[in-house]
Amino acid sequence: MRAAMAVIPLMLLISASAFAGGEIQNVRHWTAPDQTRIVFDVSDGIVFTVHKETGRVFIDFQDTTLKDSLPSTIDMKKPAIEKIVLGRSPGDVLRAELHIPEGAESKVFRLKRFQDRPERVVVDLRLPALEKKESETRQAVKKDRRERIVIIDPGHGGDDPGALGRHGTKEKDVVLQIGRKLRDELNGREGYRAFLTRNGDYYVPFRKRVTIAKEYGADLFVSIHADAVKGTHARGSSVYALSLSGASNEAARLLATNENLSDIIGGVSEEESGEETDAILLNMFQTNTINRSMLFGSTVLDRLGDVGNIKFASVQHAPFRVLKLPDIPSVLVETAYISNPEEEKLLKHRLHQQKIAGAIADAITEFLPAEETGGPDGKIVKKGRSGREDRTAVALYPVKRGETLAGIAKKHDTTLAVLLKLNDMKIDDPLLWGRKIKVPAADSGEEAVQPKKTAGSREPASKRHFLTYRVKKGDSLGRIAREKQVALQVLLEANDMKRGDPLFVGRLLKIPVAGTAADTATAAEKPKKATANGREKMIYYRVKRGDNLTEIARRHHTSVENLMALNSIKRGDPLYVNRRIRVPSPSAP
Incomplete structure (x- = not known):
C-alpha cells in the first residue's frame, strides 16, 4: 500500500502571474557509485511543490513550460533513479515524475543563480544501504591495514568544472586523470594503498571528502588541482598547506577563496555545507600536523621540480577547507597553470600526467617510507625487506639545543624520511638535546659508523658491465635512470634496491652499460678540463x-x-x- 502523500510547498504567497513564462531550460544528471543528482536548470524564481510516494517523487512546476528540445521521457537506469517523465498535469502544472527504486531516499532543494550558472532545482537521490556498505568497507581497510594509506582527492567534478583552459580543457577532467595515474602508481609500489575521493564526473562535498579520509585511516591526503589566472603567462607547479589564520601571499588567499566556493558551485545544500571539523580540535592538532604537511609539501615541490617549472620555491599556506584534517598531513597540489596554453597542452598529455603522478608518488614514498606500516592494532610496525640493510656509511651527529630533524636533514643534504629510517624514529618522537643520531656520512669530521652486511645481502652480478655514478644533492633514481638511459627497474636491481629506499648523497651507484668492457671510472670523479685560471668558466x-x-x-x-x-x-x-x-x-x- 502506498504511503500517504506528503506535500512540501517550497514558495508560498507569491503571485503565479509574476512567474508567467517560466521554463525548464535543461535537465542534467551526475552519477556517483551510491547516488545520482538530477539538476533542472530553470528560470529565476520559479514556483514548485514536491510530492513523495513509494517509488515516486513528483515535482510540480507552476506556470512553467518545457523547452522544446527536451524529451518527455528520460531513461536513466542509474543508482537510485530509473527514469524521469515530464508532462502536463491539471491546473496548468508541468510535472516531473521521478521513478526511484525501493529503499532510495530523496532530497529536493533550490540553488540560486551563482556566477554564470542559472537557478537550479536539484534532486539528490541516495541509496543509504549502499552508502553504509561503502563506509563499512573503508573502516575495514583502516582496521586491517598493513600498508600506508594515501587518499587522493581530484578537485571539483560534476557541476563544478574548476578552472577552464583557453582551448576548453576542464580542470575537473585532467586532475581526475592525474589522480587515477597517481593511485595506480602507488598501488604498484610495495607497502602502499591509495584511494580516490571520486572516480568519475561527480561532485563530492568537502565534508564527505574529509569523512572518506578519516574512515580509511589515511596517513596522507593529497588534493590535486590545476591553477588559473586571467593572463596566459603564469606557469609552474605549486604546493599549499593549511593555515588557520591568514595566507602566505595574496595569490594564496585568492586561490583558497576560489577553491572554498566549490561546495556552492558544485551544488551542496546549506545544511550539508557546514564545517566538519571542530575549531578546538583543529587548534589541538594544528602545530604537529601542519608542520608535517609543510615538510611533506617541500618534498612534493622538490620532486615536481624534476618534471617542470615551479611557481613558488617554498610551500604556500592558506585556509583551504579541504585540508582541514586535524591529524592527517594534507597538501593541495596545483599541478600547472591550465590558463597557460603551453601548460594546458601538457596537462592533457598522458605522458606528462604520468610524470606528475610519478613525481608525487616519489615524494610520498620519500616522506613516508613503506617500512613503517600500520598493523591490525593500528600501531606502527616494521616491515622487513629480506633482511637487507643499506650499506652506505653513516656518521653520528650530536643534536644541539633548538635543532629539529628537518633542520638536521637539510644540514646534511638528506631528507627527513632518511633520518627517520636510519634512527628507527617516528616523525612525532621527541628529539632530545645531546642525543647522537645517525646521519649519512660526509667529510664532516663526525664519528663514522659503517653498517655491517647481513646474511641476506646479495652480492652484485659479476658478469655484467657497469659505470659508477656518485649521487649528488637533488638526485632521484628516476632522474638518474632517465639521464643514463636505463630502465628504473634495471637500475634498482643492479644496486640491490627497491622503490622507496633512501638515496644518500655521495653514494656510488652502479649504472649498467651495454658492450663488452666496463668503464669503471666514477662519473663524479672524472678529471675536468681546467680553464686558464683553474676555475670553471x-x-x-x-x-x-x-x-x-x-x-x-x-x-x-x-x-x-x-x-x-x-x-x-x-x-x-x-x-x-x-x-x-x-x-x-x-x-x-
Whole structure:
C-alpha cells in the first residue's frame, strides 16, 4: 500500500502571474557509485511543490513550460533513479515524475543563480544501504591495514568544472586523470594503498571528502588541482598547506577563496555545507600536523621540480577547507597553470600526467617510507625487506639545543624520511638535546659508523658491465635512470634496491652499460678540463618571465644547488625578471 502523500510547498504567497513564462531550460544528471543528482536548470524564481510516494517523487512546476528540445521521457537506469517523465498535469502544472527504486531516499532543494550558472532545482537521490556498505568497507581497510594509506582527492567534478583552459580543457577532467595515474602508481609500489575521493564526473562535498579520509585511516591526503589566472603567462607547479589564520601571499588567499566556493558551485545544500571539523580540535592538532604537511609539501615541490617549472620555491599556506584534517598531513597540489596554453597542452598529455603522478608518488614514498606500516592494532610496525640493510656509511651527529630533524636533514643534504629510517624514529618522537643520531656520512669530521652486511645481502652480478655514478644533492633514481638511459627497474636491481629506499648523497651507484668492457671510472670523479685560471668558466644569464631555478639549471646542465651557491641565493628567495645570474658557460666541461 502506498504511503500517504506528503506535500512540501517550497514558495508560498507569491503571485503565479509574476512567474508567467517560466521554463525548464535543461535537465542534467551526475552519477556517483551510491547516488545520482538530477539538476533542472530553470528560470529565476520559479514556483514548485514536491510530492513523495513509494517509488515516486513528483515535482510540480507552476506556470512553467518545457523547452522544446527536451524529451518527455528520460531513461536513466542509474543508482537510485530509473527514469524521469515530464508532462502536463491539471491546473496548468508541468510535472516531473521521478521513478526511484525501493529503499532510495530523496532530497529536493533550490540553488540560486551563482556566477554564470542559472537557478537550479536539484534532486539528490541516495541509496543509504549502499552508502553504509561503502563506509563499512573503508573502516575495514583502516582496521586491517598493513600498508600506508594515501587518499587522493581530484578537485571539483560534476557541476563544478574548476578552472577552464583557453582551448576548453576542464580542470575537473585532467586532475581526475592525474589522480587515477597517481593511485595506480602507488598501488604498484610495495607497502602502499591509495584511494580516490571520486572516480568519475561527480561532485563530492568537502565534508564527505574529509569523512572518506578519516574512515580509511589515511596517513596522507593529497588534493590535486590545476591553477588559473586571467593572463596566459603564469606557469609552474605549486604546493599549499593549511593555515588557520591568514595566507602566505595574496595569490594564496585568492586561490583558497576560489577553491572554498566549490561546495556552492558544485551544488551542496546549506545544511550539508557546514564545517566538519571542530575549531578546538583543529587548534589541538594544528602545530604537529601542519608542520608535517609543510615538510611533506617541500618534498612534493622538490620532486615536481624534476618534471617542470615551479611557481613558488617554498610551500604556500592558506585556509583551504579541504585540508582541514586535524591529524592527517594534507597538501593541495596545483599541478600547472591550465590558463597557460603551453601548460594546458601538457596537462592533457598522458605522458606528462604520468610524470606528475610519478613525481608525487616519489615524494610520498620519500616522506613516508613503506617500512613503517600500520598493523591490525593500528600501531606502527616494521616491515622487513629480506633482511637487507643499506650499506652506505653513516656518521653520528650530536643534536644541539633548538635543532629539529628537518633542520638536521637539510644540514646534511638528506631528507627527513632518511633520518627517520636510519634512527628507527617516528616523525612525532621527541628529539632530545645531546642525543647522537645517525646521519649519512660526509667529510664532516663526525664519528663514522659503517653498517655491517647481513646474511641476506646479495652480492652484485659479476658478469655484467657497469659505470659508477656518485649521487649528488637533488638526485632521484628516476632522474638518474632517465639521464643514463636505463630502465628504473634495471637500475634498482643492479644496486640491490627497491622503490622507496633512501638515496644518500655521495653514494656510488652502479649504472649498467651495454658492450663488452666496463668503464669503471666514477662519473663524479672524472678529471675536468681546467680553464686558464683553474676555475670553471662562467657567463651571465638574464632571468625571463616565467623562469625558475630548476628550469635554468636544466638548460645550463647544472644543479639548482650550484646556481644557488654561485649567486648566493637561498630557497624561497624571489627570482626577479631581468636579474642577471651566473651560470656555467656552455663551453665549460
